[in-house]
Amino acid sequence: MNFVRMIRILPLLPVSWLSCCRIKDKSLEARWACTRRWAARVLRWSGIRLHVYGADHLPENCGILFVSNHQGTLDPAVVVCAVPFPVSFVSKKENASIPVLGRWAQAIDTIHFDRSSRSDNIYMF
Numbered sequence: 001m002n003f004v005r006m007i008r009i010l011p012l013l014p015v016s017w018l019s020c021c022r023i024k025d026k027s028l029e030a031r032w033a034c035t036r037r038w039a040a041r042v043l044r045w046s047g048i049r050l051h052v053y054g055a056d057h058l059p060e061n062c063g064i065l066f067v068s069n070h071q072g073t074l075d076p077a078v079v080v081c082a083v084p085f086p087v088s089f090v091s092k093k094e095n096a097s098i099p100v101l102g103r104w105a106q107a108i109d110t111i112h113f114d115r116s117s118r119s120d121n122i123y124m125f
Contacts, residue, residue: 005046005047005048005074006073008045008046008047009042009045009046012038012041012042012045013099013100016038016041016042016100016104017099017100017103019038020034020038020100020103020104020107023107024106024107028086028108028109029086031107031108032086032108034107035080035104035107035108036081039076039077039078039080039081040081042074042077043074043077043078043081046074048074048078050078050082052081052082055082055083055084056084058083058085060085064087066079066083076089080108086108088108088109088110089105089108089110089111090110090111090113091105091110091111091112091113092112092113092115093112093113093115095112096110096112
């Protein structure tokens with residue numbers, strides 16, 4: 001993410017964090033809906049326009065594996081906005097300590113694992 005985009009979304013961070021704290025005890029669907037709204041705001045405020053094609057063809061009654069070798073900080077926000085139903089993310093444990101993003105990851109039940117731990121890596125399978 002370039003510097004200008006980072007500066008543009010800074011005003012959203014405190015309000016987003018408070019919103020995340022407010023929804024932590026709600027259902028997964030409610031937490032996911034709130035996360036989608038905030039992800040859309042972040043993309044809009046950073047000047048990113050998202051066009052999704054084919055999302056209506058995704059099956060909702062079976063398992064789907066999305067593998068993303070993302071290139072930027074906002075790539076998870078794009079996935080949240082693009083997929084029409086709740087998904088689970090897998091992330092390295094270092095990301096859990098990022099102040100606002102870690103809180104949102106916790107709100108949508110992201111699985112964090114230690115890449116240096118063999119037992120954590122086996123747990124992922």
